[in-house]
Amino acid sequence: MRFALALIAPLTLALGACADNPAPQLAAPVTGGAVSSADPRATAAGEAILAQGGSATDAAIAVMLALTVVEPQSSGIGGGGFLVRADGTTGALTTIDGRETAPAAATPTRFLDAQGKVLGREPRVFSGLSVGVPGNVALAAKAHAADGKLPWAALFQPAIALARDGFTMNRRLYESLSGNKGRADKSAAAKAVFFGADGEPLPVGATVKVPMLAATFEALAAQGPQAMYGADAAAAFAAYVAGETPQDGRMRATDVTTYAAVERDAVCAPYRAYRVCGMGPPSSGGIAVAQMLGQLERFDLSALGPNSPTFWHLFVESQRLAYADRELYSGDADFVSVPVAGLVDRGYIASRSALISPTATLAKVEAGVPPGAPLARGDGPEEPENGTTHFSVTDAAGNAVSYTSTIEGAFGSGLHWRGFYLNNELTDFTLTPEADGKPVANRVEGGKRPRSSMAPTIVFDANGKVVLVIGAAGGPTIPVTVTRAIIGVLDFGMGAQDALAMPFAMSFGDALLIEDGTALVGMKGDLEALGHKGIRAGAAPIKANALGRRADGTWEVATEPRLVSVVTP
Numbered sequence: 001m002r003f004a005l006a007l008i009a010p011l012t013l014a015l016g017a018c019a020d021n022p023a024p025q026l027a028a029p030v031t032g033g034a035v036s037s038a039d040p041r042a043t044a045a046g047e048a049i050l051a052q053g054g055s056a057t058d059a060a061i062a063v064m065l066a067l068t069v070v071e072p073q074s075s076g077i078g079g080g081g082f083l084v085r086a087d088g089t090t091g092a093l094t095t096i097d098g099r100e101t102a103p104a105a106a107t108p109t110r111f112l113d114a115q116g117k118v119l120g121r122e123p124r125v126f127s128g129l130s131v132g133v134p135g136n137v138a139l140a141a142k143a144h145a146a147d148g149k150l151p152w153a154a155l156f157q158p159a160i161a162l163a164r165d166g167f168t169m170n171r172r173l174y175e176s177l178s179g180n181k182g183r184a185d186k187s188a189a190a191k192a193v194f195f196g197a198d199g200e201p202l203p204v205g206a207t208v209k210v211p212m213l214a215a216t217f218e219a220l221a222a223q224g225p226q227a228m229y230g231a232d233a234a235a236a237f238a239a240y241v242a243g244e245t246p247q248d249g250r251m252r253a254t255d256v257t258t259y260a261a262v263e264r265d266a267v268c269a270p271y272r273a274y275r276v277c278g279m280g281p282p283s284s285g286g287i288a289v290a291q292m293l294g295q296l297e298r299f300d301l302s303a304l305g306p307n308s309p310t311f312w313h314l315f316v317e318s319q320r321l322a323y324a325d326r327e328l329y330s331g332d333a334d335f336v337s338v339p340v341a342g343l344v345d346r347g348y349i350a351s352r353s354a355l356i357s358p359t360a361t362l363a364k365v366e367a368g369v370p371p372g373a374p375l376a377r378g379d380g381p382e383e384p385e386n387g388t389t390h391f392s393v394t395d396a397a398g399n400a401v402s403y404t405s406t407i408e409g410a411f412g413s414g415l416h417w418r419g420f421y422l423n424n425e426l427t428d429f430t431l432t433p434e435a436d437g438k439p440v441a442n443r444v445e446g447g448k449r450p451r452s453s454m455a456p457t458i459v460f461d462a463n464g465k466v467v468l469v470i471g472a473a474g475g476p477t478i479p480v481t482v483t484r485a486i487i488g489v490l491d492f493g494m495g496a497q498d499a500l501a502m503p504f505a506m507s508f509g510d511a512l513l514i515e516d517g518t519a520l521v522g523m524k525g526d527l528e529a530l531g532h533k534g535i536r537a538g539a540a541p542i543k544a545n546a547l548g549r550r551a552d553g554t555w556e557v558a559t560e561p562r563l564v565s566v567v568t569p
Helices: 005-015 040-051 056-070 121-125 136-147 152-165 171-179 188-194 211-223 231-243 253-257 285-296 309-329 346-353 475-490 496-500 524-529 561-567
Strands: 033-036 080-086 093-098 262-264 267-271 274-278 387-395 400-408 457-460 466-473 505-508 511-515 535-538 543-549 555-559
Touching: 033 040, 033 056, 033 543, 033 555, 040 056, 040 152, 040 387, 056 080, 056 136, 056 152, 056 211, 056 387, 056 400, 080 136, 080 274, 080 457, 093 136, 136 152, 152 211, 231 253, 267 285, 274 285, 274 475, 285 309, 285 346, 285 457, 285 475, 309 346, 309 475, 309 505, 309 524, 387 543, 400 457, 400 466, 457 475, 466 475, 475 496, 475 505, 475 543, 496 543, 496 555, 511 524, 524 535
Parallel strands: 511 535
Antiparallel strands: 033 387, 080 093, 080 400, 093 262, 267 274, 274 457, 387 400, 387 466, 457 466, 466 543, 505 511, 543 555
16 A cells, blocks of 8 residues: 555644544434534535525535635535435435546646656646646536526525635634645735735634635526636636646646536445445545455454454454555546456455454455456555545435545645635546556546545445445545444444544554554554554544434434534634
């Protein structure tokens, strides 16, 4: 696995995790629908749309737009996302890919210098080289056309009010701005919004107004997606990004006008008496979650419980196997062969599970050979992804939406356009096009979508009823975070909130991160005895949101407990 444990600190800062974790204040039980997001003001926007009779899709779009305002470091209309929807009547699944695309002129050596070495972080990330065509507005329009109940313009009103009238700077945004100087304030327009005359971020409690973003939302509300993808808007946007691009294929207006959100096949797999469904390629999240759960199914996790070192050992081993497959095989299936069916094949997963011993650690982990696997494939390094958010929504009709949105890094590329930050999503491509003389599945190609770790997920019980709507932020930690919470609910009988509060452990290459201040610290010796090396205690770079169905049919609104003290204005 090509992720470094050293990435944990910047990931934690971007996500806003903190050491003081007071118990969250749970919302009252909800029967007519519910919303869970990373910011209470975005949650309120979704709830307002539900109160007006909007669908879960309508409310999810309103949440995404509101997060563009109050959580600019993590998501917004300058980025993209994945949406998974379950129909409340039929149980039918729809998954929409709103992932960003590379310009048509982009080449596999986009992030290499003249000598063939990877460019430094500054030119690679903080420039137009990293900006893909944003997909969130197209995703929203496609979803609304299929499942919206309220008028398109109505969905923008909460976000317009937040941007126009102002919102209160919370500690999470303040700390993220402070920790990302040179990126958050790269653009003069962004600096004028979020920073004072002294060059420091506006203080906690200050009112932040983004009039240019309000104007952008008003145009989108009135004109629809043409306000972003129409000829005039596309030409202006592409010219701005191209002017900030130092080398390789620059963005053109046609890259924007031809962008389309695409409906994909869901990735579903059984787990005990349940069915777990998520997003397929270009996301690796749905496959990774299915593989980890499938590999662990033969073990009696319920008997082990969350306080067992053996459980955490098994969980980490399953991660290592799933991520080895992820790096070799996952990519944009429109460009490379991704053996999705083979990777989630029950027989193949059983063969991978057989490699896991409850008493010892695998000395070496390599990708397997699932049915349909391409034989000539390499892997390589990529940029960490951490500017991401997730929200879960249900409505009175029983429809459920799991939506993960991202701009990649905190404040994306640092480029700021008409009130919002632009993604640096193209650095989610593997930075080198070949490894050991073999092509990398996730290499840059014109029009291609980079691989993602996002894992918006919906879990059904044996009767086809939705019991959990979940997703997470945190780049490579996302599938692990989601899987851990699913196990908490399905195996350990926890409520959704308690499942999100479980300790976190993840293998990063040859190192193992365990969450500081949790029971895992006391298990360090046991884990070492099982063969785990390089164990380090640190903050968990995670952020999850979920809705869990209670036995009485009401929804438990679960939010990331590690953020409670920093998101409340």
